[in-house]
Amino acid sequence: MAEFRANAGTVTRMQKALLEWYESSRRDLPWRRSRDPYAIWVSEIMLQQTRVAVVVERYQAFMARFPTVAALAHASEQDVLALWSGLGYYRRARMLHKAAQVIVADRGGLMPETAAELRRLPGIGGYTSAAIASIAHGEPVAVVDGNVERVLCRLAGWDASGGKGGTDLRNRIEAMAARLLDPERPGDFNQAVMELGATVCLPRNPQCLVCPVSASCKTRGEHKTAPRPRIATREVAHALSVRTPRAMNGGDPEVLLEQRPDVASVMPGLWELPALRDGAGEADDFRMTVRHAIMQVNYIVRIHDVREEDLTAQTVAGGERRWVSLPEAGTMALTGLARKVLRRAHLLPASNPDSEASEAGVLASP
Ligand code: ADE
Numbered sequence: 001m002a003e004f005r006a007n008a009g010t011v012t013r014m015q016k017a018l019l020e021w022y023e024s025s026r027r028d029l030p031w032r033r034s035r036d037p038y039a040i041w042v043s044e045i046m047l048q049q050t051r052v053a054v055v056v057e058r059y060q061a062f063m064a065r066f067p068t069v070a071a072l073a074h075a076s077e078q079d080v081l082a083l084w085s086g087l088g089y090y091r092r093a094r095m096l097h098k099a100a101q102v103i104v105a106d107r108g109g110l111m112p113e114t115a116a117e118l119r120r121l122p123g124i125g126g127y128t129s130a131a132i133a134s135i136a137h138g139e140p141v142a143v144v145d146g147n148v149e150r151v152l153c154r155l156a157g158w159d160a161s162g163g164k165g166g167t168d169l170r171n172r173i174e175a176m177a178a179r180l181l182d183p184e185r186p187g188d189f190n191q192a193v194m195e196l197g198a199t200v201c202l203p204r205n206p207q208c209l210v211c212p213v214s215a216s217c218k219t220r221g222e223h224k225t226a227p228r229p230r231i232a233t234r235e236v237a238h239a240l241s242v243r244t245p246r247a248m249n250g251g252d253p254e255v256l257l258e259q260r261p262d263v264a265s266v267m268p269g270l271w272e273l274p275a276l277r278d279g280a281g282e283a284d285d286f287r288m289t290v291r292h293a294i295m296q297v298n299y300i301v302r303i304h305d306v307r308e309e310d311l312t313a314q315t316v317a318g319g320e321r322r323w324v325s326l327p328e329a330g331t332m333a334l335t336g337l338a339r340k341v342l343r344r345a346h347l348l349p350a351s352n353p354d355s356e357a358s359e360a361g362v363l364a365s366p
Helices: 008-025 036-047 053-064 069-074 076-085 091-107 126-137 146-158 166-179 186-199 306-312 326-331 336-344
Strands: 232-239 256-258 289-294 297-305 321-325
Touching: 008 166, 008 186, 036 053, 036 091, 036 126, 053 076, 053 166, 126 186, 126 326, 146 166, 146 186, 146 232, 166 186, 232 336, 256 326, 289 336, 321 326, 326 336
Parallel strands: 232 297
Antiparallel strands: 256 321, 289 297
């Protein structure tokens, strides 16, 4: 594997081409209108493993509710999870919340400014610290995420397909990222390379004809493509149980939700629809089928209407259950699947279909 070699003139030309392209072609995303390190931090955490369209919608609601580090630190975990609903990978939300509490407790609510200090906070690693420090404070540190890795490997002609390369390749990529970084505009430069990977230098279908650095690229479409991850399919069934308790609250409908237990659960603390027992419900008597991806699994979810008196016989008790009014359900920390089902059943207001997420928002076409 040859080193990436470029003389100072070539590097300057690539920086200029990338920055000019970024100026004219970048997507207008809400977090790009701000230099507030907190706003950038929230966006960068949300963007990890979640599609931009999903993040755009959730980001604005999250920032409206928690506009500052202090507001986030003082919120309850359930409120934070509720606002994270649909973004998936809920551990990210818990770490963000925890780090905000550390910033308030130890630093009076002021975020650290350097990448090295940011990295000491829970949930902030090399990628996030470099993104915040370069974008918000202009620190010349290079960001390396999956998109940047792909762009740089193609530019240099390195074969990263099938996970080849290991630490040696990773070190080369980091050295190349540092060599190419424009120290005058590190935030814009980092975002330009990430943006190129997200919109032009695509994994399977690179748009080399519109690439601003194709003249300096060793592969120009001749790259090797990493194999698609294997995606399993699984069928599950859940109960949609809605009742209208006349005497209790004037007849407003309530839906039955169950909270995932804190131990041995993938999404502890989140609320979902109760699971149907194996063999319960007629196989062809379901209300709807919903497709939902969680990490590397595509779920085919059958939703059965279950009457209140049949719940014990037909569902598996998995955690605390509550009957909640529909407006309250809308504010709770629902799993992405529960929110999707309630929306499709017209029990919650619809969302923009482009942003209706799978749990990680990445894999399936719903
Ligand atoms: N992906 C994650 N963060 C990004 C950013 N700031 N710009 C472009 N793509 C990104």
